[in-house]
Amino acid sequence: MNRTRLARRxxxxxxxxxxxxxxxxxxxxxxxxAEAAAAPATAVRDARWFERLPDKVVRCQLCPRECxxxxxxxxxxxxxxxxxxxxxxxVYGAICSSNVDPIEKKPLFHYLPGTTALSVATAGCNFExxxxxxxxxxxxxxxxxxxxxxxxxxxxxxxxxxAKANPEKKISTIAYTYTEPVVFSEYxxxxxxxxxxxxxxxxxxxxxxxxxxxxxDLCKHLTAVKIDxxxxxxxxxxxxxxxxxxxxxxxxxxLKDVGMHTEIVVLIIPTLNDSAEETAxxxxxxxxxxxxxxxxxxxxxxxxYRLNNLPITPIETLDRARKISMDAGLRYVYVGNVPFNxxxxxxxxxxxxxxxxxxxYNVDAAGLKNxxxxxxGTKIAGVWSQEQALAFKPKDGxxxxxxxxK
Numbered sequence: 001m002n003r004t005r006l007a008r009r010x011x012x013x014x015x016x017x018x019x020x021x022x023x024x025x026x027x028x029x030x031x032x033x034a035e036a037a038a039a040p041a042t043a044v045r046d047a048r049w050f051e052r053l054p055d056k057v058v059r060c061q062l063c064p065r066e067c068x069x070x071x072x073x074x075x076x077x078x079x080x081x082x083x084x085x086x087x088x089x090x091v092y093g094a095i096c097s098s099n100v101d102p103i104e105k106k107p108l109f110h111y112l113p114g115t116t117a118l119s120v121a122t123a124g125c126n127f128e129x130x131x132x133x134x135x136x137x138x139x140x141x142x143x144x145x146x147x148x149x150x151x152x153x154x155x156x157x158x159x160x161x162x163a164k165a166n167p168e169k170k171i172s173t174i175a176y177t178y179t180e181p182v183v184f185s186e187y188x189x190x191x192x193x194x195x196x197x198x199x200x201x202x203x204x205x206x207x208x209x210x211x212x213x214x215x216x217d218l219c220k221h222l223t224a225v226k227i228d229x230x231x232x233x234x235x236x237x238x239x240x241x242x243x244x245x246x247x248x249x250x251x252x253x254x255l256k257d258v259g260m261h262t263e264i265v266v267l268i269i270p271t272l273n274d275s276a277e278e279t280a281x282x283x284x285x286x287x288x289x290x291x292x293x294x295x296x297x298x299x300x301x302x303x304x305y306r307l308n309n310l311p312i313t314p315i316e317t318l319d320r321a322r323k324i325s326m327d328a329g330l331r332y333v334y335v336g337n338v339p340f341n342x343x344x345x346x347x348x349x350x351x352x353x354x355x356x357x358x359x360x361y362n363v364d365a366a367g368l369k370n371x372x373x374x375x376x377g378t379k380i381a382g383v384w385s386q387e388q389a390l391a392f393k394p395k396d397g398x399x400x401x402x403x404x405x406k
Contacts, residue, residue, distance in 0.1 A: 056085035110382030192221035300337035
């Protein structure tokens, strides 16, 4: 996973003396390494997006699977359960992993560069990606993963207190990441609202497999979104993720429609989604539907989980994808997981000077002045201050048409 775990004492200190001893003892510290016997009862809450049907059956309305769930059964994600005709989330605040990460690790390159995010996850996912980095929590049910329940207001307060206690870390954001935030959307919704009220932004790192009404509800409180665009063919989504491409493209259109700052990551996997033709088709779609300013990251694949038989992505393939995409009209295209590659940095689309220099997670934004290129004054698309992030309000507009797919 390549993460630095948040020290328990730092998290507890941030919660403050107001937390009761029982609450403090169950906040993230011991849980991630112990075995769990059952999902925490306090993590069971009413689900927000579902429809009641006859015979105590419910239809989940959160993601495009729209699972029909009989009494005492669960949806595909394994973290939502029908209890007597009422649909419940089993992971409300049940955090199984928590760390402070550079925002560039999400990766978000055009959102508060040089800051960090208090990053949290619960168990569960609505995809089954064969190349998942965090499969040991995303593909498990909540009772199989040790977790500690942290209410929304407590997590928001922790982020604020940690930022005050550790100003050098520049903690500006709560990130919902590592697994799939869609499956714990109720917690994301409420925590993002609490965070915004406390002066903290919220971002999700997501596969984008969510229905439009739920997405629009979340966008009322989020300040940025990163979407993993797994590939640009239905074949890849069906065979490698057990999902579909078209709903993800629809999600991107909704994010564009509401005006959300969105960045896109494409993990380039040799032989599966690395052809020049697919990259060109994807770039053309993104320019046409998201606009030339959407940041796109092409990331290097390393063998993992169920794809241990494939090689590491050649750097030449990533460089080619970046060139194809820039030739198609995308202005901000990056190469990820390749330190010292020129594709790590942000360049002015007008004068081509370096605006933000990056080497790994080391960031030098000296070339950015008030959201513009310091050399020529060209505006650089992005969110460059906390005030700008918290001022975001989603636009109301017509629903976009259903996205097509190759």
